[in-house]
Amino acid sequence: MKGKMKAIVKNEAGAGAVLKEVKIPEVGPHDVLVEAEAVSICGTDLHIYNWDNWSANRIKPPLIIGHEIAGKIVEVGGEVEGWKVGDYVSVECHKICGQCYQCRTGQAHLCRNYSILGVDFDGVFADYVRVPATNLWRNKESLPSEVASLQDPIGNAVLTTLSHDISTKTVIVMGCGAIGMFCVGIAAAVGAEKIYAVDVNDYRLGIAEKMGAAVVINALRTDVVDAIMEDTGGEGVDILLEMSGNAVALKNGLKLVKNGGSVSLLSVYPEEVCIDLSNDVVFKGLTIKGITGRRMWDTWYKTAALLNSGSLDVSPIITHKLPMERFEEGFQAMNAGECGKVILYP
Numbered sequence: 558m559k560g561k562m563k564a565i566v567k568n569e570a571g572a573g574a575v576l577k578e579v580k581i582p583e584v585g586p587h588d589v590l591v592e593a594e595a596v597s598i599c600g601t602d603l604h605i606y607n608w609d610n611w612s613a614n615r616i617k618p619p620l621i622i623g624h625e626i627a628g629k630i631v632e633v634g635g636e637v638e639g640w641k642v643g644d645y646v647s648v649e650c651h652k653i654c655g656q657c658y659q660c661r662t663g664q665a666h667l668c669r670n671y672s673i674l675g676v677d678f679d680g681v682f683a684d685y686v687r688v689p690a691t692n693l694w695r696n697k698e699s700l701p702s703e704v705a706s707l708q709d710p711i712g713n714a715v716l717t718t719l720s721h722d723i724s725t726k727t728v729i730v731m732g733c734g735a736i737g738m739f740c741v742g743i744a745a746a747v748g749a750e751k752i753y754a755v756d757v758n759d760y761r762l763g764i765a766e767k768m769g770a771a772v773v774i775n776a777l778r779t780d781v782v783d784a785i786m787e788d789t790g791g792e793g794v795d796i797l798l799e800m801s802g803n804a805v806a807l808k809n810g811l812k813l814v815k816n817g818g819s820v821s822l823l824s825v826y827p828e829e830v831c832i833d834l835s836n837d838v839v840f841k842g843l844t845i846k847g848i849t850g851r852r853m854w855d856t857w858y859k860t861a862a863l864l865n866s867g868s869l870d871v872s873p874i875i876t877h878k879l880p881m882e883r884f885e886e887g888f889q890a891m892n893a894g895e896c897g898k899v900i901l902y903p
């Protein structure tokens with residue numbers, strides 16, 4: 558397809574982004590062109606928009622940002638099989654090598670040579686997006702595009718939450734950004750006994766409550782360890798899902814997990830974290846799992862099943878729906894912490 562399109566571009570090193578006209582990307586033999594119906598803003602996009610240290614070291618402007626999308630295929634590369642114009646799709650944002658040890662042993666989400674859509678090559682905040690066909694996920698027609706665009710981050714939450722035998726168990730979700738909110742909903746959907754949600758933002762805790770948290774705790778006002786120990790009769794909880802990125806929250810969380818309990822860590826910590834490994838992990842016999850990406854494609858099947866069956870309703874988390882022209886408002890809401898997920902419509 559020839560012509561121009563609108564896209565949100567990180568034009569130069571520094572804060573901000575611009576909406577501008579660029580060329581519609583040319584499709585290679587193994588790619589498809591997707592017309593975006595809905596895209597959503599991720600924390601990663603906010604890092605790039607704000608131009609923090611990580612972005613300054615990783616991003617090479619000019620770059621179209623964004624990686625969470627739902628849309629329809631409008632063009633198919635010559636060598637692509639199994640996809641056609643009109644197919645309704647979402648996209649796994651990790652482009653993998655297919656050759657490394659991890660890719661060849663069923664752990665492609667841990668590929669050693671991966672690159673990321675909207676980070677290492679042009680992303681989805683645009684009218685049209687070029688995507689390798691191997692990264693496509695087929696959506697059910699009945700799934701609304703704003704929900705379908707969220708499967709990438711919901712997938713992070715699904716992998717985090719379902720890494721443990723969570724049904725009938727007590728759970729702490731530490732940090733209620735969007736992925737924490739999704740984790741609360743997923744834990745509730747699969748029958749967790751009781752979910753504790755912890756954050757420092759009442760707006761986010763309000764959404765966590767709507768998603769199924771029985772107890773919400775603002776760590777600025779309440780001693781988290783005392784409160785949860787008291788509520789559990791001194792027993793603690795079975796499972797900790799840590800996504801606050803805050804060292805104190807992690808330390809408190811580890812103290813609250815029962816002996817023999819388990820932990821998922823999805824956070825990125827700004828600095829090295831010092832924890833009492835002997836007392837808080839070893840002697841308690843904890844199992845700790847680091848989480849990155851989504852299992853391809855096991856996590857996507859589980860995510861779609863939760864959404865298509867209706868057992869996971871993410872509508873309380875979708876707090877902003879904006880035309881792409883108003884993207885600045887979306888980034889401002891995210892910087893203020895006064896939002897769940899922000900959807901943009903190209």
Ligand SMILES: [Zn+2]
Pocket residue numbers: 599600601624625709710
């Ligand atoms: Zn994302």
Ligand SMILES: [Zn+2]
Pocket residue numbers: 653654655656657658659660665668669670671
């Ligand atoms: Zn690989």
